[in-house]
Amino acid sequence: MEAQQDEFDKFRQGNLSVAEAVKKFEQLARLCPHLISSERDKVRRMMRMFHSDLAVVISSGPHPPLTVAECVSRAIRAEYWVGQNKEQQAKFFKEKKEEKTQAKQNQARLGQTPQQKGGQGNQQNFPQKKNAPDSNSYLTCQKCGRRHPGDCRAETSHYFLCGKEGHYARTCYLNPQNPQNQQRRQGSQLHAAQMKLEGPAVTTRLS
Numbered sequence: 001m002e003a004q005q006d007e008f009d010k011f012r013q014g015n016l017s018v019a020e021a022v023k024k025f026e027q028l029a030r031l032c033p034h035l036i037s038s039e040r041d042k043v044r045r046m047m048r049m050f051h052s053d054l055a056v057v058i059s060s061g062p063h064p065p066l067t068v069a070e071c072v073s074r075a076i077r078a079e080y081w082v083g084q085n086k087e088q089q090a091k092f093f094k095e096k097k098e099e100k101t102q103a104k105q106n107q108a109r110l111g112q113t114p115q116q117k118g119g120q121g122n123q124q125n126f127p128q129k130k131n132a133p134d135s136n137s138y139l140t141c142q143k144c145g146r147r148h149p150g151d152c153r154a155e156t157s158h159y160f161l162c163g164k165e166g167h168y169a170r171t172c173y174l175n176p177q178n179p180q181n182q183q184r185r186q187g188s189q190l191h192a193a194q195m196k197l198e199g200p201a202v203t204t205r206l207s
Helices: 002-010 018-031 039-049 052-059 068-110 114-125 179-198
Strands: none
Touching (some): 002 018, 018 068, 039 052, 039 068
């Protein structure tokens, strides 16, 4: 008798379904009727038997279950919805895990990570600029004492821009910074303006 009472007090749902747990509970209750004083006491013991997640759902609502029949009915519905929720969660996490696995396989197949791929792409799209030659990289000229590429023109009177002899860069007619060239341009512009104002010259022949 004491063993049956101890089993009834410690009985829990475990891996049993709601229907199986209720059936086992009723069998133990019939063996220990003196432990159940009322319907409410039986409901209380049954609620303690269920899983905690089921018990929370069963107790929700305007009021907790008042009878054994109501408690069992709520327990069956709670078992269904809790099971559905667990299946959806398991499916969701499974899909997420498969996506991560697939992404890792794709990266391994390409042999590089997305960050590495993006970095190489940027290097291809934007090639590095070559630095212009530094004047210090040239040897010192023995003629003029400066560093420059090519032949030295210090001993010649050729100007680099026009290539003609007899003048310097500052006086070259092709140099836009030459003051004489600026005066010539201004004179040409003034002459053109005067021609527009005065009109073409008219010559009269005397007979």
